[in-house]
Amino acid sequence: xxxxxxxxxxxxxxxxxxxxxxxxxxxxxLNEGLRVHRHLTVGDNEPDIMDALNELGRNSDMLIVTGGLxxxxxxxxxxxxxxxxxxxxxxxxxxxxxxxxxxxxxDSLLFCPxxxxxxxxxxxxxxxxxxxxxxxxFQLIHNGCFMFFMPGVPxxxxxxxxxxxxxxxxxxxxxxxxxRSVTLNVFGPCEAEVDELLTxxxxxDQGLAMGICVTFPWMSVTLRAEADNADTVAAxxxxxxxxxxxxxKDYVFSAGGAGMDDTVAELFRTSGLTVALAxxxxxxxxxxxxxxxxxSSSYFLEGVVTYxxxxxxxxxxxxxxxxxxxxxxxxxxxxxxxxxxRSAAGSDLGLAVTGIAGPDGGTEGKPVGTVFISLAAPDxxxxxxxxxxxxxxxxxxxxxxxxxxxxxxxxLQRAGx
Amino acid sequence: xxxxxxxxxxxxxxxxxxxxxxxxxxxxxLNEGLRVHRHLTVGDNEPDIMDALNELGRNSDMLIVTGGLxxxxxxxxxxxxxxxxxxxxxxxxxxxxxxxxxxxxxDSLLFCPxxxxxxxxxxxxxxxxxxxxxxxxFQLIHNGCFMFFMPGVPxxxxxxxxxxxxxxxxxxxxxxxxxRSVTLNVFGPCEAEVDELLTxxxxxDQGLAMGICVTFPWMSVTLRAEADNADTVAAxxxxxxxxxxxxxKDYVFSAGGAGMDDTVAELFRTSGLTVALAxxxxxxxxxxxxxxxxxSSSYFLEGVVTYxxxxxxxxxxxxxxxxxxxxxxxxxxxxxxxxxxRSAAGSDLGLAVTGIAGPDGGTEGKPVGTVFISLAAPDxxxxxxxxxxxxxxxxxxxxxxxxxxxxxxxxLQRAGx
Numbered sequence: 001x002x003x004x005x006x007x008x009x010x011x012x013x014x015x016x017x018x019x020x021x022x023x024x025x026x027x028x029x030l031n032e033g034l035r036v037h038r039h040l041t042v043g044d045n046e047p048d049i050m051d052a053l054n055e056l057g058r059n060s061d062m063l064i065v066t067g068g069l070x071x072x073x074x075x076x077x078x079x080x081x082x083x084x085x086x087x088x089x090x091x092x093x094x095x096x097x098x099x100x101x102x103x104x105x106x107d108s109l110l111f112c113p114x115x116x117x118x119x120x121x122x123x124x125x126x127x128x129x130x131x132x133x134x135x136x137x138f139q140l141i142h143n144g145c146f147m148f149f150m151p152g153v154p155x156x157x158x159x160x161x162x163x164x165x166x167x168x169x170x171x172x173x174x175x176x177x178x179x180r181s182v183t184l185n186v187f188g189p190c191e192a193e194v195d196e197l198l199t200x201x202x203x204x205d206q207g208l209a210m211g212i213c214v215t216f217p218w219m220s221v222t223l224r225a226e227a228d229n230a231d232t233v234a235a236x237x238x239x240x241x242x243x244x245x246x247x248x249k250d251y252v253f254s255a256g257g258a259g260m261d262d263t264v265a266e267l268f269r270t271s272g273l274t275v276a277l278a279x280x281x282x283x284x285x286x287x288x289x290x291x292x293x294x295x296s297s298s299y300f301l302e303g304v305v306t307y308x309x310x311x312x313x314x315x316x317x318x319x320x321x322x323x324x325x326x327x328x329x330x331x332x333x334x335x336x337x338x339x340x341x342r343s344a345a346g347s348d349l350g351l352a353v354t355g356i357a358g359p360d361g362g363t364e365g366k367p368v369g370t371v372f373i374s375l376a377a378p379d380x381x382x383x384x385x386x387x388x389x390x391x392x393x394x395x396x397x398x399x400x401x402x403x404x405x406x407x408x409x410x411x412l413q414r415a416g417x
Numbered sequence: 418x419x420x421x422x423x424x425x426x427x428x429x430x431x432x433x434x435x436x437x438x439x440x441x442x443x444x445x446x447l448n449e450g451l452r453v454h455r456h457l458t459v460g461d462n463e464p465d466i467m468d469a470l471n472e473l474g475r476n477s478d479m480l481i482v483t484g485g486l487x488x489x490x491x492x493x494x495x496x497x498x499x500x501x502x503x504x505x506x507x508x509x510x511x512x513x514x515x516x517x518x519x520x521x522x523x524d525s526l527l528f529c530p531x532x533x534x535x536x537x538x539x540x541x542x543x544x545x546x547x548x549x550x551x552x553x554x555f556q557l558i559h560n561g562c563f564m565f566f567m568p569g570v571p572x573x574x575x576x577x578x579x580x581x582x583x584x585x586x587x588x589x590x591x592x593x594x595x596x597r598s599v600t601l602n603v604f605g606p607c608e609a610e611v612d613e614l615l616t617x618x619x620x621x622d623q624g625l626a627m628g629i630c631v632t633f634p635w636m637s638v639t640l641r642a643e644a645d646n647a648d649t650v651a652a653x654x655x656x657x658x659x660x661x662x663x664x665x666k667d668y669v670f671s672a673g674g675a676g677m678d679d680t681v682a683e684l685f686r687t688s689g690l691t692v693a694l695a696x697x698x699x700x701x702x703x704x705x706x707x708x709x710x711x712x713s714s715s716y717f718l719e720g721v722v723t724y725x726x727x728x729x730x731x732x733x734x735x736x737x738x739x740x741x742x743x744x745x746x747x748x749x750x751x752x753x754x755x756x757x758x759r760s761a762a763g764s765d766l767g768l769a770v771t772g773i774a775g776p777d778g779g780t781e782g783k784p785v786g787t788v789f790i791s792l793a794a795p796d797x798x799x800x801x802x803x804x805x806x807x808x809x810x811x812x813x814x815x816x817x818x819x820x821x822x823x824x825x826x827x828x829l830q831r832a833g834x
Binding site for chain 2: 010011013014015016017018019022023024025026027028030035036037038039040042043044048052055070072074153155211213222277282284285286287290291292297300301302303304305306307310314315344345346358359360392393396
């Protein structure tokens with residue numbers, strides 16, 4: 001079965017925003033054993049959209065189209081679809097009802113007078129429900145090709161794909177190969193190091209592929225197995241995943257695709273421990289990441305962002321003598337901050353970071369990128385100096401990632417002991 | 418002139434990594450007045466690559482191809498290009514010299530056994546130098562279409578585009594149009610409202626296009642003018658930008674493309690005021706955003722993330738009576754937090770948020786999404802209740818955006834008075 005995708009939007013073809021839908025659709029299809037053959041992007045221009053629909057329609061059994069279904073004038077997909085497939089553009093009453101119902105649910109900040117434009121779809125098409133937005137999608141058959149049209153907003157599109165389009169497609173697949181993948185997330189080593197450690201894991205001759213995808217500052221190792229039956233695929237994946245885990249050891253922070261923050265949250269939940277944070281150069285990034293996770297209030301007691309020395313003294317009890325003698329960016333100050341916030345908040349753990357994120361403020365002995373991380377716990381206090389490289393953003397991101405990884409390693413070790 | 422781009426790679430078509438080359442090429446071309454008409458992505462598969470080259474070659478005057486020029490077996494672009502254009506694949510001695518020279522320059526971490534494969538290019542093609550990697554690019558003419566082939570590594574591709582491909586293309590543009598764009602960033606209204614307010618701004622007949630790009634929870638309005646000379650373009654853009662600013666008023670937070678955080682930072686710098694934050698449901702997001710900006714230590718004194726009541730009392734001086742009588746999510750508590758952090762930190766402004774980000778914790782009177790934002794300043798204290806809709810992430814994001822927008826509006830008004 002040949003599957004194509006088409007993204008529509010001036011903002012995409014002009015490079016104003018990066019198209020993430022194409023990749024996200026391809027990845028979700030691949031998880032179900034379906035492979036996208038080609039992807040096309042065109043701008044908000046009716047002739048270009050019509051050409052694309054005609055051309056892809058001729059060469060595909062299924063075509064997934066995203067974008068251009070909004071309420072504004074430059075959203076031309078419905079009309080182009082109607083013209084390309086020789087249909088009229090008609091008001092769909094179900095779509096009209098949906099648009100009106102959804103508009104009632106929307107917050108007043110986001111509320112707007114809605115036109116009926118979003119209820120116009122090509123005749124002889126079937127609506128695709130959009131639980132998260134006003135624009136309905138629609139699907140139709142043209143010259144033997146199933147065409148699915150969805151809005152380009154990722155949060156709307158992904159739900160529609162998962163709940164409607166993908167199940168419909170899977171029902172129509174006759175000879176299905178089994179393709180499954182497993183992703184292990186890794187923090188610490190660089191790509192070349194991981195690549196070398198994993199030499200020989202991929203076995204293309206047996207249907208086992210491996211890919212390393214770097215998303216600064218972490219990376220994922222994806223194993224993908226393809227075979228005629230699920231048992232073979234499972235055996236290939238299990239064995240390869242075990243090899244990867246064994247070779248990368250505790251660099252692997254999750255073997256099921258979970259992110260670092262979810263991993264740390266789960267460890268906190270099972271440990272029953274509480275934590276408080278004192279952040280200087282990371283400026284609230286660690287608190288944000290911990291509180292991103294629902295239910296974090298059960299283990300996160302409080303955080304302070306102490307940029308200045310006055311705040312470090314008043315909120316954390318760091319002494320002015322220490323600040324004078326050692327400076328705010330020092331191992332001693334980091335430990336004092338960690339112990340100070342632990343004691344003030346009455347938490348089990350106190351985590352502190354202090355450093356120089358730049359671009360200014362570096363000295364010869366403490367250049368930009370110098371960061372101290374300290375963890376105060378019931379069984380001790382550990383502090384370490386790091387020298388991170390990169391821009392201010394990169395240094396702050398590395399600081400927050402390393403701090404989260406410290407929490408993960410401490411909680412893991414404690415759970416194991 | 419019709420320009421197309423083609424990205425080649427299994428990792429792209431499978432959705433394992435997001436294709437950033439297509440957007441980056443389009444944006445760089447647009448800056449020079451050249452517009453990409455369509456973009457295609459295919460996998461590492463010779464027939465698919467050949468089909469794509471044939472099809473895009475027929476419909477384009479220039480075709481920029483990236484990917485598939487590496488040293489490994491799945492890099493098939495050179496061979497497919499030779500076959501699609503009826504050429505032989507030959508060893509290019511200059512390319513061979515380049516591959517060997519570069520391999521000596523490369524870091525040992527990245528070193529790999531090099532074959533002569535990367536020196537194989539279609540006959541009758543011209544090399545495109547690659548100062549940053551081993552794989553040379555090449556260009557050729559087929560049926561009147563200029564085709565440029567470059568490796569997919571962005572750091573290599575971008576230099577080759579800038580130094581070789583783009584200058585070559587510009588030399589061949591006979592009738593060069595001037596294209597320039599201006600972007601205004603907007604927070605507050607929804608897309609349809611903005612669209613309605615901006616009815617008639619776009620004048621396609623005069624070469625002035627307008628696009629609205631929504632990136633939750635804000636959006637950008639991009640005006641793009643195209644004409645024969647720079648003066649006409651400037652006049653079109655100036656007039657349209659003035660109209661947009663006038664109609665959207667203070668919804669526009671930047672007229673030069675700056676983000677909200679940079680805009681607020683600039684206002685703080687010129688105002689000389691300082692700020693301290695007390696965050697509950699936003700959990701450090703506002704502190705993170707303020708400290709994302711270099712130099713924020715000159716106006717950001719401190720932040721506290723007071724998730725629990727104990728922290729609100731101890732760090733902000735909120736009374737237990739108030740918490741008992743009104744609850745932590747209340748107008749009174751928000752004001753007390755804002756005043757409390759302002760007084761404790763000794764800052765000019767105190768900004769506080771308290772609310773229910775969900776998914777749990779909502780009640781009938783205060784459902785999930787209820788958020789109070791309070792700003793304590795020398796000239797008064799303002800508090801407002803918001804009812805945000807969406808997921809936990811969306812509610813937190815809207816909270817942080819609205820809080821930043823409050824700071825912006827206060828600082829603007831003060832600067833104007």
